[in-house]
Amino acid sequence: MDYAALKALKPSAYREAAHGYQAAKSMAHAAKDALNDEIMAAMRKSLNGEAADAALGELGELSKNFAYIQTECAMVVTELRAVAASFASAKKALDEALADAESAHFTVGDDGSVSYPAGGDKVDGKTPEGGTAVGASDELTQSFNRQAANMEPNPNYGRAQAIADRILQAVESATKADEKAAPVLDKLRADDDLTVSDADWADAQDDMKSVRKGAKDYLDHIKHPPKHGTAEDNADWWKHLSQQDREDYVAMHPAAVGAMDGLPAEVRDEANRTVLNEKHGQYQLALDHIPKAPPKWGYGNQLNPDWVAWNKKYAGKAQHYEDSLKGMNAIQKRFDSTGRNGLPEAYLLGFDPEKDGRAIVATGNPDTADHTAVYVPGTGSDLKGIGTDIDRGSALWRQSHKLSPHDNISAITWMNYDAPDDIPAATKDKYAAAAGPTLRHFLDGNAAAHEAATGGRAHTTLIGHSYGSTVAGDAAKSPGEDWFDNLKADDVVAVGSPGMQAKRAVDLGIDPKHMWAEKSDGWDDWGVREGGRLMGLGGDSTIPTDKDFGGHVMESDAPDHGGYWNESKHGKPSVSLENQARVVVGDYDGVKLE
């Protein structure tokens, strides 16, 4: 870029172009939502058979087109805004220099050089001549020019040189921005086919990194969220961002936004779905690229050394990718089930495939719910097995909805902590101690988002299964937004609990009238409860199903430690499930006690 180009450049044209992509992005977002939550949901409700499946398959692909447009065009918008800002800044500097030239009656040439008239005190009877100053940006020449200005009798020279330097600086700044932006923009071109593949999503993730880097200065002007903020701090931060800043921030930091307690459920869901798409693409691609394992056994029944080398390098990674993808596919399956048997929209409030993986999946919008259930799974929980936990959330929703069909219900599966792998590992409280504050923070966020949406709160029931109830206990004990704040849950249910780290419900700040517990006659459930009691996960050897704990023990027909959410083929709930649902909808009189 040269002086003439910068002079003619219209930074506003970049912003206007950005508007066009913004429209494409908004359209795509709305189209995707209409497809998933209305059109496909309605089809799933009323149609089945091969033709319907084929149609839904094709519509699913169309939905991906819209998701892809949304994600990529959002990035184009951010990048164009960043470029416009850089150019506008350079243009402003240029215009200021040109204005100064004009007021000094200097002429600026086509190349940006500045011509100055004769001036200054006469030397040998002559007024010192005028001349032309050529802009310099390197130290050496600038220093040389400064010396020349000191010796020059015509004061116009020094001023002209300064202006020429400023012109050059503006042009160089614009050139730099231009050279930086062009390759980033080129990366944001659309795919050449209409199949949105894993490679396309992995590519989108790379594009995001490029834009983050390329638009860094522009993005830095957006106020960052509070570090270690409370849920209310986060809600406040979001509330005060302009629409444009929100769009840019989400486009660039979907993972951070998706994880932020206190933000609206819809915002977290959109952000996390973008992360899910990109991670799925990245992981699937990575898995596909792992070379096939060589044969395990070699001569004379010895381990093949090639296999040993392969195993050392790849086996762990391959397992991680496979496990994570299983979980991601289960989440996608839930999205694809919206509309079946009346299942409402799902909201992905958390997603992270690192290590054992975490996810938070809500059925029904928690920000506008009348009753919300938060189900915390126990030992062995991870992203790989999230399907089971999502199904339990769906069962809770179904049965709660049946009991109170005119209320808005949200059932949240909160698998957002590092769960111990099994009971022996679970005997230490350290997992729950780490998870407690995270759960509390989530419940605070849930309340803050609901407050922002409706001005009030939902009746909230926390359901801890197995070690999940221990986590609930630690959550109750961790500090809240103010020290005297109780857990933002109106009812607490402990199901198959090995202990809640307290002797009595009151010690956790829980009103015993709103404390409920269930157990199973299965030997594995007994093992969990008594094992927990023995190992000190309770309080003073007391666990929630003990009378001393102070809560209500509900009737339960769970055949084993995992069987608390069973439904018959025709949708009739088990006793265990119905009792939980009664608490969820606040029908305390309807609960069957032991």
Add this chain to the structure above:
Amino acid sequence: MTFAEEWAQIKHQVSTGSGMTLDGTDASSANAFGGGGAGGVKSKRSAWTKAAHGVGELGGNAKKALTTLEDGQGDMGGGKGVLSAAAQKRVYHSWHRYLEGVSGRCNAIKGLLEKASTAHSTNDQGIQSGFDKLAKRYADTSATGGTTDGK
């Protein structure tokens, strides 16, 4: 058998009532939680029609967004030397093409959904193969966004 021949067969079967039950559903496809069963054909037809209408609207919205995208393009000034302007043009053309493609896909799907609403609901094969053909039309290439050829 060609698509047209399959459709002719469907229409014949419908008009003669051969091999089809009255409401066109079978017990195994009945939804355990309600839906399907008696009155199934009429409600299924309207489900297909409703879906067709919805997808048609999406195609229209994509077309509208295309116009807004076009409207946003203007002279950025600065001439040929501005690399980012040239790059933006390339980006624009790619998304223009993509949006057109998606709008076309919506219309193609709408057509198939409408066909499904007029066909007998249990003869799924013809409808299914229609969608399979569509999927083939939009198959993946090795290139991803930002590349001009398979890398």
